[in-house]
Amino acid sequence: MVYHVLNGDALVSGFKATGLSGEIIVARECLIEGDLKGETLPEFLENRARFVEDEFNEARVHYYNNVVPEFEKLLNAEPGSEFNLWFGYDLFCRANMWFVLSLLSHLEGDKEVNVVYPSFRDKHDIWLEFGRATSEQLQEAFDNRINFAGRDFRLAEDLWTAYKQTDLGRLHDLSIFHSPCFPYLPEVCQAHIDRFPYKGKKGRPERVIEDILKKNGRDFKTVFREFSAREGIYGFGDDQVRKIYDKVMKERNP
Template sequence: MNHLHIINGDATLNGFNQTGLDGDVLVWREVFSEGPLAVTLDAEFWSKRAEFVAQTFKDAPGNYQEMILQELEKLSEPYDDITLWFEFDLHCQVNLLGIMQLLQQHVDLSVPQIYLVCPDDFPDVTNFKGMGQLNGEQLESLYDNRLHLTDYDFTLATEAWQKYITGNVHELQQWIDENPFWGSMHLLKPALQAHVKRLQQNEDGLGYIEQKLLQLYKNGISSRAAVFEAFSNELPIYGMGDAEVDAYLNRLINKGLIALE
């Protein structure tokens, strides 16, 4: 059988390479929790994403082709089963929604079986933040308990994706409240609720993330490295890497609200 493992980010790759699991690996390096999205993931969509990533994260434009688009070419190969390795946080859950849209739009899903590995904790691992903390043996144990994604899960993912990309906080919250069953997407609801909170602004026009970062700064945390660590520990539900937090910090700097060391 031909197997494909789609892993969210390079952090998990080292541990995964220690496993005895067969198959090809596609490393998903996009950050769909930030920037422009669309219903259809076509050539125009990827062009806009490449531009956004290069500008926001100060990355060379050519890197997007190599690090992201070339990886996606693996989806053109025939596979008997595909396992998605994504975590509980908003960063991972939105990426998961995106890859499920991509699979529906570009892969004949009548052929491969699709599975999900999606932990929000692990025995004896304190302050669990992601599968990058796990070794090969631990990752194999997660694989043994992977969830089979059904048509319902893909329908749910499509609805969630469409609600997410509109950016309408009231419509998204209503959809969350009215959805009675989350299938195998059992960690999607808390991630989307965190996104609803993120969309709301205070009287100064600051979103929830900016408010939290400003609070950390006012509490005396004034170096970027210290802010990165404090934010990650306080709000792991967002799953934001340093580059993502940095983009929010730069907005606060440009508004004259903080001045980091």
Template sequence: MRYLHILNGDAMLATFQESGIPGEVVICREMLCEGRVTDAPNVLTFFEERSVHVQQVYGIDQQIYQTRVVEEFLKLHNAKDSDEIVLWFEFDLFCQINLLFCLHYLQQLPTNFSKISIVSVGDEPNTQNFKGLGSASAQQLQTLFEQRKEVKDDDIMLATRAWQAYCGNNPFAIEALVTETSPALPFLGTALAAHLQRLPNTFNGLNIIHQFFLHRLALGQARWYDLYQLFWNELRILGFGDFQLDIYSQRMRHAGVMESKDQMLAITSLGKEVLSGEENYLHYADFQQIWLGGIHLHKTPFRYHNDTNEVVTIDQVAQ
């Protein structure tokens, strides 16, 4: 069998190469849960639009993006000689959105692959001392490879619907998919539910990440890396790395709800007022360039209701 493996990021590459698992490797280096994504008519157009966006908003050089991300994905165009594509992705939002894109991408290629399978890893797999693919041993990767599941037509259909919904501007379409599952995508619904909690909430305009930061800092100032470690322990479902948390920290400081000195982060008086509901975060934060997939947060009518765990509109909140 000739395998082609798609790994989500470089963290597990060295151990994967030591594992003896046969096949070529392509690295998915995107972070499609962050920023704007569109359901472009073709993959090249998608990458062109995406490269402009990540440079403008995140300062990622377009040439570096082309070399590190796009050219790596384009290796899949040479995958016609592979008998099986194996996708390696975890349960969290970061991984699941990248997974949706990979499945979408594979369907656009001219090659009809005889088999696509997935190593889909949950929060607590039945593997001793397992802390994710990035820290897995070579033996653990071998075991997971042997347990991979084949991606069937129903899985592809669900992935396609979910990707289109994520690229769209209607969070109700995403919400409708939260309860749907398929054998190869058992963690998708939970990840999509977490995604919706990134919308501003009805109480004070904060989302789940803003709330985490301010709730912890209301207990006292903290070193940024200690705060990040708490985040990773408590909100593993998001799968965010340093880069994304740095972005949130910077935006919250610009909004005036948080401040930093040396390596310490602290909540401001405005942050306390927002946390209590006396003020609304949306009145102070700049959302002009902030997107969640296809949803532009600038003046968005959508909110997340923390009490009912559902998406609502401003009109519904006012009633």
């Protein structure tokens, strides 16, 4: 069986237009924020469901009906299956992909796992993910897919564990390992590390938004557009930027 794991529903219609065969699995998570605790997978998913309920005012049953079943498709895949992971280069995508790989690493039997990046992107817009890619561009990305070897799985599992446990030192150490499966790994790991205050300095996203407010105005749409242009490496949507923006604005106007 061939599976295509898409990072969110936005890519589904474009992917279908390619005519590529295989079953679609949609990773409907946002693991760049919220509770990541849980010694077991059920504990982890329950904590995620609670976070979504508290943060977005959605009943936990919604998470179990729309998010969990997609991950269960991975866990229930038959031996010998092929998995193609369609993810961008940014932190949002990487966190979700590390989690998906942690699930796949525990599947028994042979399997083929590939990552499909938006390789058609030019250097200056690599953080834009797949966006409104044409069928031809998606086919090009698929043709350039990268196969995971055993060492890549081990690195992915270590990255997920360090990320999940907020072990920033370990994450930094892992980022120096070279793997074609994880391009821009040092930059992405450093971007995550920089989210946290250090030696009296605020986290990088807050500092960037403060700078934007000084130079570009206070309107949120302006701030979001400029933040995305400067810090596309995070892959933040407007929800994530809005939280940081509101916090900075509250500190400026207590």
